[in-house]
Amino acid sequence: xxxxxxxxxxxxxxxxxxxxxxxxxxxxxxxxxxxxxxxxxxxxxxxxxxxxxxxxxxxxxxxxxxxxxxxxxxxxxxxxxxxxxxxxxxxxxxxxxxxxxxxxxxxxxxxxxxxxxxxxxxxxxxxxxxxxxxxxxxxxxxxxxxxxxxxxxxxxxxxxxxxxxxxxxxxxxxxxxxxxxxxxxxxxxxxxxxxxxxxxxxxxxxxxxxxxxxxxxxxxxxxxxxxxxxxxxxxxxxxxxxxxxxxxxxxxxxxxxxxxxxxxxxxxxxxxxxxxxxxxxxxxxxxxxxxxxxxxxxxxxxxxxxxxxxxxxxxxxxxxxxxxxxxxxxxxxxxxxxxxxxxxxxxxxxxxxxxxxxxxxxxxxxxxxxxxxxxx
Amino acid sequence: xxxxxxxxxxxxxxxxxxxxxxxxxxxxxxxxxxxxxxxxxxxxxxxxxxxxxxxxxxxxxxxxxxxxxxxxxxxxxxxxxxxxxxxxxxxxxxxxxxxxxxxxxxxxxxxxxxxxxxxxxxxxxxxxxxxxxxxxxxxxxxxxxxxxxxxxxxxxxxxxxxxxxxxxxxxxxxxxxxxxxxxxxxxxxxxxxxxxxxxxxxxxxxxxxxxxxxxxxxxxxxxxxxxxxxxxxxxxxxxxxxxxxxxxxxxxxxxxxxxxxxxxxxxxxxxxxxxxxxxxxxxxxxxxxxxxxx
Numbered sequence: 001x002x003x004x005x006x007x008x009x010x011x012x013x014x015x016x017x018x019x020x021x022x023x024x025x026x027x028x029x030x031x032x033x034x035x036x037x038x039x040x041x042x043x044x045x046x047x048x049x050x051x052x053x054x055x056x057x058x059x060x061x062x063x064x065x066x067x068x069x070x071x072x073x074x075x076x077x078x079x080x081x082x083x084x085x086x087x088x089x090x091x092x093x094x095x096x097x098x099x100x101x102x103x104x105x106x107x108x109x110x111x112x113x114x115x116x117x118x119x120x121x122x123x124x125x126x127x128x129x130x131x132x133x134x135x136x137x138x139x140x141x142x143x144x145x146x147x148x149x150x151x152x153x154x155x156x157x158x159x160x161x162x163x164x165x166x167x168x169x170x171x172x173x174x175x176x177x178x179x180x181x182x183x184x185x186x187x188x189x190x191x192x193x194x195x196x197x198x199x200x201x202x203x204x205x206x207x208x209x210x211x212x213x214x215x216x217x218x219x220x221x222x223x224x225x226x227x228x229x230x231x232x233x234x235x236x237x238x239x240x241x242x243x244x245x246x247x248x249x250x251x252x253x254x255x256x257x258x259x260x261x262x263x264x265x266x267x268x269x270x271x272x273x274x275x276x277x278x279x280x281x282x283x284x285x286x287x288x289x290x291x292x293x294x295x296x297x298x299x300x301x302x303x304x305x306x307x308x309x310x311x312x313x314x315x316x317x318x319x320x321x322x323x324x325x326x327x328x329x330x331x332x333x334x335x336x337x338x339x340x341x342x343x344x345x346x347x348x349x350x351x352x353x354x355x356x357x358x359x360x361x362x363x364x365x366x367x368x369x370x371x372x373x374x375x376x
Numbered sequence: 377x378x379x380x381x382x383x384x385x386x387x388x389x390x391x392x393x394x395x396x397x398x399x400x401x402x403x404x405x406x407x408x409x410x411x412x413x414x415x416x417x418x419x420x421x422x423x424x425x426x427x428x429x430x431x432x433x434x435x436x437x438x439x440x441x442x443x444x445x446x447x448x449x450x451x452x453x454x455x456x457x458x459x460x461x462x463x464x465x466x467x468x469x470x471x472x473x474x475x476x477x478x479x480x481x482x483x484x485x486x487x488x489x490x491x492x493x494x495x496x497x498x499x500x501x502x503x504x505x506x507x508x509x510x511x512x513x514x515x516x517x518x519x520x521x522x523x524x525x526x527x528x529x530x531x532x533x534x535x536x537x538x539x540x541x542x543x544x545x546x547x548x549x550x551x552x553x554x555x556x557x558x559x560x561x562x563x564x565x566x567x568x569x570x571x572x573x574x575x576x577x578x579x580x581x582x583x584x585x586x587x588x589x590x591x592x593x594x595x596x597x598x599x600x601x602x603x604x605x606x607x608x609x610x611x612x613x614x615x616x617x618x619x620x621x622x623x624x625x626x627x628x629x630x631x632x633x634x635x636x637x638x639x640x641x642x643x644x645x646x647x648x649x650x651x652x653x654x655x656x657x658x659x660x661x662x663x664x665x666x667x668x669x670x
Contacts, residue, residue, distance in 0.1 A: 053566050074573070080567070082563045086566065088568070088582060099568070099573075100571035103573050104572050147571075151571075
């Protein structure tokens with residue numbers, strides 16, 4: 001059990017590439033932190049620096065109250081679960097679990113007790129004498145978890161541990177990891193590129209982009225108050241709609257709007273000027289017929305292109321503007337696309353012209369140049 | 377493993393396509409091998425005037441001959457030393473190169489060159505280096521107080537041929553070990569590092585066991601090499617001497633047959649060698665696939 005704190009941590013590779021650009025954060029004891037971001041955002045590098053597998057170019061990493069910058073991975077009191085599990089193929093499951101304890105000179109009966117206990121928790125008791133090769137993906141994943149928990153470390157580090165599993169097993173293991181972490185109460189840092197995994201597991205999310213932190217916060221507040229267009233488009237599926245507009249006298253106009261196209265938008269109370277991006281989540285659009293637009297709401301007319309049913313609901317892909325010339329057969333490629341959640345019963349045809357509104361408090365204004373959220 | 381099969385509609389064509397390989401194997405292997413077996417039952421005088429069929433007399437004579445038994449022992453010592461030295465050094469070099477990020481391909485290329493050197497040339501090279509009169513190594517050793525002379529000292533002679541034979545084989549072993557090392561996922565070693573194993577412990581408990589298929593394969597290949605392909609090295613350096621101390625089986629076949637003109641005994645020896653090759657090949661095919669550590 002320990003806190004982990006990062007202070008201006010940087011990673012600069014020999015070629016001069018800066019993979020991690022001054023990351024600072026404090027992880028509380030027992031907290032489940034998820035580092036999430038697209039590939040190449042530095043999340044794995046950051047995790048490997050905490051583990052000690054990657055040298056720290058600048059800054060300080062503390063585990064507990066010990067600065068671990070120059071401490072070997074073995075002595076940092078952490079355990080890591082790798083993406084490919086990294087099970088020792090020539091050892092039985094039992095020996096895989098016992099290896100780390102033997103290296104630390106734990107007495108034999110204590111090793112046996114801990115391995116049996118971990119096997120019981122993870123329900124792998126029946127496979128202890130098998131080699132990893134004889135296990136399924138899910139079972140290997142459990143053994144990898146077991147190897148981490150027998151050590152009873154101060155922190156667990158997970159490097160995309162579920163990405164090699166099939167979709168169903170991934171959901172199951174996700175729940176199990178969360179349950180396990182809560183019952184053990186061990187501080188955990190979990191790296192993933194899957195925003196859904198990140199949302200469901202995290203006590204706090206850390207969204208990384210280009211080696212820097214975009215936003216830290218609990219999953220719901222990150223979802224509801226994204227700090228930038230990057231976070232807005234990364235968290236949530238389908239992604240938040242981002243509509244570039246200019247505002248004049250309380251009316252938003254599409255940047256790409258042509259004279260012939262007519263107004264597709266009206267909306268929010270922002271200072272006059274160009275250079276806004278308005279973000280609206282697909283589920284926050286309401287048909288204009290059901291909800292008259294209040295001042296400050298965003299209303300827009302769209303031409304449907306595709307209806308994508310996913311079962312419980314459907315997603316309507318559309319282009320902004322009720323341009324009859326496009327007539328639905330040829331999408332107006334200049335106009336921005338939007339995704340709108342509609343009830344599963346909706347039966348929209350391509351080319352239909354529809355009107356939607358989004359309530360003022362569901363519109364996220366961003367500065368187009370910096371991508372940062374504009375506080376309201 | 378599922379392999380793609382082609383069915384030939386024509387009955388003759390497959391044999392025709394196989395013919396070149398079969399002809400070569402027949403002419404260059406089965407025919408001389410058959411001759412050797414036949415010859416091993418014969419006793420012939422040095423000039424080829426009279427040939428007598430003597431059943432197994434050549435074989436029984438061999439196993440009563442202290443020189444032959446000595447040669448067996450020399451071969452054993454030689455093969456084990458060559459295999460151990462060349463495998464050990466190759467593994468050491470491969471581990472070093474595996475850690476390199478920059479310049480690894482340069483080292484690899486340079487380390488491969490000795491393999492391209494013909495055995496006889498390798499022999500001559502080391503013969504020069506170790507020459508008691510003009511060689512640089514005996515000169516240095518003399519300064520250090522050791523009087524090197526492989527023409528008189530059996531141990532010196534054995535060391536010379538072992539070094540020369542190993543030097544050439546290191547390249548071959550090196551490239552296999554390097555490939556083997558690079559196929560071990562880095563995350564395994566990282567996991568072991570987090571599990572508290574130091575570099576040496578990691579090497580002996582993770583890397584080496586995972587290399588065991590490669591090591592076993594190379595061990596068989598090296599023993600075969602030391603026993604059969606080192607003729608040129610022996611011939612160019614010690615010629616089996618001094619006092620039979622480097623007279624390995626292959627060299628003795630040549631020496632007894634072509635120098636001593638005892639063709640029957642020489643043939644019997646090569647039949648025994650053939651048996652050893654068959655045994656080693658069998659071991660290789662039987663266990664190299666199976667004795668995989670995981």
